[in-house]
Structure formats: structure tokens, C-alpha cells
Amino acid sequence: MPKVMxxxxxxxxxxxxxxxxxxxxxxxxxVVASRTRAKCEALAARHPQARIIPEAVNADNVAQTVALLxxxxxxxxxxxxxxxxxxxxxxxxxxxxxxxxxTASYEPPDTPKYEYRYQWExxxxxxxxxxxxxxxxxxxxxxxxxxxxxxxxxxxxELHYLDIIDCNAGxxxxxxxxxxxxxxxxxxxxxxxxxxEGAQLVEVPPLSVSQDVRFPEIGVRxxxxxxxEELESLVKHFPSLRRxxxxxxxxxSYLMHLRAFMNVGLTSIEPVDYEGCSVVPIxxxxxxLPDPASLAPDYKGWVSIGVQxxxxxxxxxxxxxxxxxxxxxxxxxxxGAQAVAYTAGVPPAVAAxxxxxxxxxxxxxVWNVEQLDPVPLLERLPAAGLPWxxxxxxxxxxxxxxx
Ligand SMILES: NC(=O)c1ccc[n+]([C@@H]2O[C@H](COP(=O)([O-])OP(=O)(O)OC[C@H]3O[C@@H](n4cnc5c(N)ncnc54)[C@H](OP(=O)(O)O)[C@@H]3O)[C@@H](O)[C@H]2O)c1
Numbered sequence: 001m002p003k004v005m006x007x008x009x010x011x012x013x014x015x016x017x018x019x020x021x022x023x024x025x026x027x028x029x030x031v032v033a034s035r036t037r038a039k040c041e042a043l044a045a046r047h048p049q050a051r052i053i054p055e056a057v058n059a060d061n062v063a064q065t066v067a068l069l070x071x072x073x074x075x076x077x078x079x080x081x082x083x084x085x086x087x088x089x090x091x092x093x094x095x096x097x098x099x100x101x102x103t104a105s106y107e108p109p110d111t112p113k114y115e116y117r118y119q120w121e122x123x124x125x126x127x128x129x130x131x132x133x134x135x136x137x138x139x140x141x142x143x144x145x146x147x148x149x150x151x152x153x154x155x156x157x158e159l160h161y162l163d164i165i166d167c168n169a170g171x172x173x174x175x176x177x178x179x180x181x182x183x184x185x186x187x188x189x190x191x192x193x194x195x196x197e198g199a200q201l202v203e204v205p206p207l208s209v210s211q212d213v214r215f216p217e218i219g220v221r222x223x224x225x226x227x228x229e230e231l232e233s234l235v236k237h238f239p240s241l242r243r244x245x246x247x248x249x250x251x252x253s254y255l256m257h258l259r260a261f262m263n264v265g266l267t268s269i270e271p272v273d274y275e276g277c278s279v280v281p282i283x284x285x286x287x288x289l290p291d292p293a294s295l296a297p298d299y300k301g302w303v304s305i306g307v308q309x310x311x312x313x314x315x316x317x318x319x320x321x322x323x324x325x326x327x328x329x330x331x332x333x334x335x336g337a338q339a340v341a342y343t344a345g346v347p348p349a350v351a352a353x354x355x356x357x358x359x360x361x362x363x364x365x366v367w368n369v370e371q372l373d374p375v376p377l378l379e380r381l382p383a384a385g386l387p388w389x390x391x392x393x394x395x396x397x398x399x400x401x402x403x
Contacts, residue, residue: 003072004352005031005098007059007089008080009039011180011293011337012103012138015345016080017043018335019384021050026356031072033057034081046336059085062092069096076101076355078348082184083107083114090122094129099355101348103138104184105229112187112269114229116368123366133366137351139305139324139343140166140246141230143381143388146374147307147322148234153374155320155390158240161310164228165396167249168340169218170301170328176257177295179340182286189258190267194227195245196235206262207255213247213396215304216389217325223247233368240311261285296338299328303339308396319395324381324388334385343386350380 004020004027006013013032020027032040033055040054057068059081069077069092079089079102086106093100107114119135126133136142144164152159168179178185193204209225228246235244250258261267266285271278306323324343331342354360359376369377381388 003029003074004076005074006078007033009034009043011341012345013080015335015337015342016349019349021047060088062088065092066095069098084109099131100133101137112191116232127365130364132362132364135368137347137369142347142369144307145230145369146377149370150374151309151320156311156313159238159309159311160242162241162244163308165247165306167215167221167304170299172295172299174290177290180292183282186267193225197243218302218304221249223249237370296332299338302327319393321394322390324386346384346386350384
């Protein structure tokens, strides 16, 4: 792959660039383009052994991005900006004839509700142009989708129930901080919880459903039902699923702060007038709180992300739990990052490697991760820093487990 372009220079991009920079054989030139050029320059300075070219771009502006792509002619764009940039970047890649990866599905800025339909609409145009887009190749979505695809092919005859569980059991020592972009994170968590029951999407009030889960090596943590984008693509691609849910753990202090912010309107995306200035409360809150990347040096403890599946194998009921446990300290030692950014940033670098070596050769079109062969990705993850395990018939002590 002659050149790759990373768009965005935040917490997740920092990890992806760290991993790409270690493979000059595959990625001899890495363009890092983001809104703030100084952040791209800082990333380049962290990896003097690699050829990293910093650039400024407003990825909302298709013409500007196309001009930059035509200047550098990368083979692949890795979009690690925000979900709002997915559509303009997919459009720019089509116009410039470049393949595309991202880690989060598009969400309209004025509607906090992500849906894949906006990106799936590019399918025909990508096919006609002979270009490929891989959507959602972080950890969740990303590796979680690959876990489900692997289980469907190798561990089950039929999948019935899916629970994706994201547990951050680490401590960063701050009263309140988010682990990735605050605006995107709080928009996700403060939405109504949604999950699939059969073909129906069931909606519950935000953070109103929770249960204790016993995580391997960590112990019991309280997990809250929230909506997450991979549920939408997974129920579409695995129609035997009778139910699909996503859970995220939160500690008491986090929830106490979050509820206070919600109660006083600080998580609102509606602009308010303050002394003649239009202020969006959630963006103001983001200014006040720590940059997620800055948490890395002090962060200690485990992050655990996995999928629990139930179904049948050779006519018998079976449960499988596929998961990764890593420590914040390990992520810091490897890439100077905290583990949430690390789990999100390693998979796009591995995906770029699989595409560049031909281990993944998707047909032209727009694909979710579960539509690609999960084996090359899962085989490569441990060496890239994300070990994983599959445990058969080890239910995670869910209170309401069916069957
Ligand atoms: N799948 C997963 O497992 C997973 C997990 C966590 C996060 N994510 C996704 O990863 C992405 C990055 O998250 P993060 O925590 O790294 O966010 P972040 O630290 O806020 O970084 C975002 C970067 O995008 C840049 N950016 C924003 N708008 C831009 C624009 N219009 N043009 C060019 N650059 C722009 C920002 O520029 P400035 O520096 O100027 O602000 C910043 O460098 C998000 O989409 C998030 O949802 C995925």
C-alpha cells in the first residue's frame, strides 16, 4: 500500500498512527490530516522513525478533502475524526477513487441517533466505482462484529441471543471524564436505550435497565443497557438472532455526575443564547472536562469488552463468551494511550494491514465487519496488542438469562 491517510488526530488516531508507524514495510508514508494541523505535527514528532506527513483539512468540506486526496493519492483513508464526517469523507473517497475505513456509524449532528442507512446508501456507487468501504472497524463496533461472525461460523449452528458487554473497570483519578470524545460519548449514553427483540426495536428510557455482570478476571460490575450501532448491522446479517442487546458498565460517581449534567441541561445539543453568543451546552461541557487522551498517564485497571452468545450447536444449547481484557497501563506502555482509545485504535491499523497484504480482499462495495472473514483479523489481534479468548458454556451470571 503506497500511502495511507488518517483523518483526525485525537485519542483513537494517536493509537492507529502508533501502530501504522511501526510497519514502514507496509506503510512507507502516512498522511495525518485533521482540523488542527498542530496535533498532526505533534503525532508526526512522536514517531520520528516513520514518514508521517501532517496536513490540515476540514473533512466536512468534500472539495477540500478531494484536493488533499488528489495531492497525496493514498490507497486508503482511515477516518478517525467524528461520526459527522463519515458521509463527506465517503463522498470524497468516491470522487478521488480511494478506499475507506471508519470506526463509528454516521449520526446527523442535529439528531443524536446513529443509523447505518446513510452509509449503506453508498453501496451501489462504491460497487460501480470499484471501491471498498469497511464500516465500523474499531473494537465495538468492529472486533465485536468479528466475534459474532466467528462464533456463527465456527462455534454455533444457530445464534439466538446476543449481548455485547463493554466494561471499563479502570480508574483515572478524575471526578468525571469520558474515555473518548465527550460529545459523541454522551450523545450515545443519554439516548433512550434500544435493543432488538425479534425484528422489533424496543425502546426504554435512558439508563433505566441495568444488571450485574460477573466479568472474568474483574468481578461483578453493574452494566446498563444502551443502544449501539453494531446491533443494527448484526441483526440484519444474522437474522436467526431473537434478541440483541448492548451493555456498558458505569460506576456510581460517573452516573451521579452524568445525571446532574442531564438534569441541568448540560448534555443538551440545542444551542442557548448566552449574552448574545450561541452556546451548545454539550460542547461547552466538553471544553470544561479532560481531553480523553490526557487521562492515559494516570489510568490504571482493566477494560473488558466481549460478546455473549447463546444458541445451538449439534442440537444442544450452547453459550459462548468471546472477549478481550486489557489494562490501561499496557496501552500506555505500548502507545502512550489509555485502553479505551487503544481498543478502538488498534483494529483499524490491523484492518489496513490486512487490506494492504491482501489477507482481506473484499469485493467493491460497502461492508460491515461481520461480512468479512473474521479469521485473519482475530488471528492478527493478539500480536497487535489485543489478546482475546473464547469460553464455551460460561454464562456471565446475567440475572435474566433465557432458556
Ligand atoms: N468503534 C470503537 O470501538 C470506537 C471507540 C471509541 C471511539 N470511536 C470513534 O473514534 C472516533 C475518534 O474518537 P476520539 O476519541 O479519538 O475523538 P477525539 O479525540 O475528539 O478526536 C477527533 C479528531 O477528529 C478531528 N476532527 C473533528 N472534526 C473534524 C473535521 N471537520 N475535519 C477534520 N478533522 C476533524 C478533531 O480535530 P481537533 O483536534 O481540531 O478537535 C480530532 O483530532 C470517533 O468517531 C469515535 O466515535 C470508536
